Amino acid sequence: MTRRNASRYVLWSAALMILGLMPGTSRANVSFTLDSEHFDTLLGNFRQEGSNTIVALTMNKDGDIPKGSDALFINAYVSKASLTPVAISAQDSGGGQAQVADTDATRAIGYLDLTVADPPYEGFSVLQLNAFSGATIDGSYYLIATDQFGGTFDSRDSNGGKSYVFDADGENRVTATTTDGQLITRLEIFVDPASVDILKQFRIDGQQSNPTPVPEPASLATAGMGLLMGLGYAWRRRKQTVA
DSSP states (O other), X not given: OOHHHHHHHHHHHHHHHHHHHSXXXXXXXXXXXXXXXXXXXXXXXXXXXXTTEEEEEEEOTTSOOOTTOOEEEEXXXXXXXXXXXXXXXXXXXXXXXXXXXXXXXXXXXXXXXXXXXXXXXXXXXXXXXXXXXXXXXXXXXXXXXXXXXXXXXEGGGGTTXXXXXXXXXXXXXXXXXXXXXXXXXXXXXXXXXXXXXXXXXXXXXXXXXXXXXOOOHHHHHHHHHHHHHHHHHHHHHXXXXXX
């Protein structure tokens, strides 16, 4: 083996090991359900940030805001395609519950973007909310969650490729739950036609900070290939030296 080929061999080995140790993402680590029990951690202390933005700080069941608490930005638009803002306000729905209400007389909410303040270092393992419609007929909706590694998860993938029915006469309580240590850093809600009127009963669970990326099995296999290539070159070089 020439010196030039040997250099290429070592570089490829190193590249494979680096790629293999980079955090990977799984495609099935967020599940979506239409209903769930209440969680111990609540979202409270809603604060108006802009005409179409609300900020919520996480608090525990005793009403205290934990140190290092996450902030959740809630943005409302007519649709993701246009990103036309819809005016919303933080309100008290009674019983100490905070809610987000559509206060725009000319536009309805069709796209909600819920993003934590500091991804990928903060996120939630469970995020739940209850959406109410201002329409007279049922519509449809689906959700897309993003984890701390940038992986996206579409609710339609776990629902036979279909959207959920958005009930115009009742509650639309949805829950996004992660597995395998994933964290939700963003949850997008798409409603067609645009008809969200009120959001309330926000719940989160499993708040974590500074998640440590863990290589997925496929990534570990790639790292292993790089290590084997490196060992192979070392063995071949030793054999040539002995000869």
